[in-house]
Amino acid sequence: MKNYRNIRIYSFYYKKTIVPVDDDLYVPVMVGNASGTVQTEMTSDDTGDSISEKNKYFSELTGIYWVWKNTRQDITGCCHYRRYFIADEEEPFDLKIKRAFYYFLGLYKKRYGLIYTSNLRRFSRKILREDKIFKILETYDVILPQKRKLKYTVEEHYRRYHNSEDMKIISHILIKKYPDHVPAFNKMLKDNTLYANNMFILPSHHYHRFMEWLFTVLFEFEKCIDLNSYKGYQERVIGFIAERLLTTWFINENLKIKELPVIYFKNLKFTS
Numbered sequence: 001m002k003n004y005r006n007i008r009i010y011s012f013y014y015k016k017t018i019v020p021v022d023d024d025l026y027v028p029v030m031v032g033n034a035s036g037t038v039q040t041e042m043t044s045d046d047t048g049d050s051i052s053e054k055n056k057y058f059s060e061l062t063g064i065y066w067v068w069k070n071t072r073q074d075i076t077g078c079c080h081y082r083r084y085f086i087a088d089e090e091e092p093f094d095l096k097i098k099r100a101f102y103y104f105l106g107l108y109k110k111r112y113g114l115i116y117t118s119n120l121r122r123f124s125r126k127i128l129r130e131d132k133i134f135k136i137l138e139t140y141d142v143i144l145p146q147k148r149k150l151k152y153t154v155e156e157h158y159r160r161y162h163n164s165e166d167m168k169i170i171s172h173i174l175i176k177k178y179p180d181h182v183p184a185f186n187k188m189l190k191d192n193t194l195y196a197n198n199m200f201i202l203p204s205h206h207y208h209r210f211m212e213w214l215f216t217v218l219f220e221f222e223k224c225i226d227l228n229s230y231k232g233y234q235e236r237v238i239g240f241i242a243e244r245l246l247t248t249w250f251i252n253e254n255l256k257i258k259e260l261p262v263i264y265f266k267n268l269k270f271t272s
Contacts, residue, residue: 002138004203007130009077012063014055016040017081020124020265028081031055031063057227059239060198061218068211075133077143077201082265085128085143085199086115113146113259118267126263133201141255143201145262147193154244155189162240166225170241173220178213184252188244195247198239199262206255214245 011019012031019028032055033044045062046052049069055062064078079085117123128143136143150157158167167189174181188194202210218238230237250257 002203004074004134004137006073007075007077007133007201008071008073009079009128009201010063010067010071011079011081011084012045012060013040013042013081018120019081020120021084021127023127023129025130026127029063029066031060031066054238056235057222057230057238058218059236061238061242064198064211065215068208068215073204075137075201075203076207077133077199079199080197083197083199084263084265085145085201085260086123086126086263087128087132087260088126112149113261115261115263116266117263118265120265123263123265128201128260136258137201137203139256140258141203141206142250143258143260144195144250145197145199146259148196150192150194153190153192154194154247157192157194158240158244162234162237163230166221166237166241167244169221169224170217170244173217173224177216177220181213181248181252185248187251188248194243195250196243197262198242198246200246206253210246210249213249214242217245218242 007025009026011021011026011028013028014031019026028042030040030042030044032052033040034046034050034052035055044052045055045066047070048066050062051058051065052062058065060078060080067076067078077085115123133143152160155167158164171182171185174185200210218241221241222238225237227235227237
């Protein structure tokens with residue numbers, strides 16, 4: 001039996017809202033709090049070793065960095081205020097019916113692995129808990145969201161919706177710093193699936209290696225671009241890059257991955 005004793009899952013917020021899970025396993029963290037615009041009693045990412053001031057571009061990565069540098073546990077997880085791993089791999093019957101309609105609406109790939117709901121009362125009970133995590137990690141190395149299925153390859157998808165030069169810069173960084181990861185990066189680009197949302201649950205021996213690699217590449221990328229040239233939605237460029245890097249790292253490591261669906265709460269309010 002693996003000697004795991006303690007787990008923490010950090011859920012990142014950027015504004016005041018309902019916390020959908022009442023369990024000490026989950027630690028809510030307010031990200032980007034260095035801006036001073038949000039007053040909260042939550043743990044904030046602007047204490048200790050922090051990059052909170054970069055949140056405009058790094059998005060949830062400022063929270064992930066804060067967790068890496070300021071906390072210690074045997075198993076570390078990261079998720080978002082509206083996105084949580086679900087414990088039940090088998091969808092309820094009514095959601096299976098709803099998903100069948102996604103084929104006709106052209107939404108099947110976009111919503112694969114995601115349960116969209118506004119019913120917090122019903123689905124908060126299905127959020128992944130500690131006993132399930134321990135059980136999964138007895139057999140698997142990591143828990144990740146079910147891979148998002150894209151209409152195009154990852155490379156073409158990024159070209160259509162972001163700045164294609166970003167991927168060229170990442171390629172050059174990997175060639176220089178991590179040439180052993182280049183084949184995995186190229187494989188990721190040519191595939192049409194992606195581990196989205198920068199969510200994961202990892203034992204510490206994998207987690208710290210991943211964090212060191214990820215932020216080394218991200219900070220090098222930051223030096224190579226003019227952040228002021230990214231406007232609006234594209235300002236979250238570092239978050240977009242991190243999703244592609246996360247997928248690359250796990251392809252390269254060839255770990256045993258348990259993929260779980262993700263609940264996506266459209267509105268954080270209790271409904272009957």
